[in-house]
Amino acid sequence: MKRAHRHRVWLALAGVLVALAGCGGEQEELSQWMAQQRREVKPNVTPLQPPKKFEPEPYSGLDVVEPFSSQKLTVALRQEARQPSSVLAAELNRRKEPLEDFPLDSMTMVGSVSKGGRPHALLKVNNLLYQVGVGDYIGQNFGRITAISETEIKLREIVQDAAGEWIERPMALQLQEGRR
Known part of the structure; x- marks a missing residue:
């Protein structure tokens, strides 16, 4: 029994060696073909252009008001005045x-009330409650309240457009029920 088992192991080992010997020939043929392709094919690589020399541009805006400073708004308001x-x-x-x-x-509409038949809204600003009505001003862009409903405050703001012209822009503050 042991002898038959050894015989099978030797036959399996011989089969593996024969299979490996058969693969070796294909590997050699593949290596020869790769070497031949390397010799025949010439790469065509264009050389890189040298980098352009950096020429610093002088800043000419030193005497002009910075676009993001509060001075710009002051200058614009003076011109408008x-x-x-x-x-x-x-x-x-x-x-x-x-x-x-x-x-x-920074303002939150938290409710609305009616006083003398006129609607008023309740605004929360910095944990303080304010009561506003139609015609009152709020916000930093000359916002004037035009209408108040139970769920929102409608107002118009005066802002500058891209051309620097002052235009009216409609805005709205919605009731924030979850933030009481």
């Missing part, structure tokens, strides 16, 4: 209201 547009003229000559010191995105 000299020759105000009809949209902005009335806004510059009136007294500012307390809620004009806060940006609109």
Whole structure:
């Protein structure tokens, strides 16, 4: 029994060796073909262009007001004061209201009430509650409330467009029920 088992192992080993010997010939043929292809094929690589020399450009905007500074707004408001547009003229000559010191995105509408038949909204700003009505001003862009419903405050703001002209823009503050 042991002898038959040894005989099978030797036959299996011989079969593996014969199979490996058969693969070796194909490997040699493949290696020869690869060497021949390397000799025949010539790569066509274009040389890289040398980098261009960096020429620093002098900054010519040192004497101009920075585009992102508060001075730019001041300069623009002074120019408008000299020759105000009809949209902005009335806004510059009136007294500012307390809620004009806060940006609109810091305000939250938390409710609405009716006083004397007129709708009023409740605004939460910095954990303080304010009552506003139609015609009141809020926000930093001359925002004036035009309508109040149970779910939103509609207002118009005066902002500069890309050309520097002052235009009216409609905005709305929605009731925020989850933020009480």
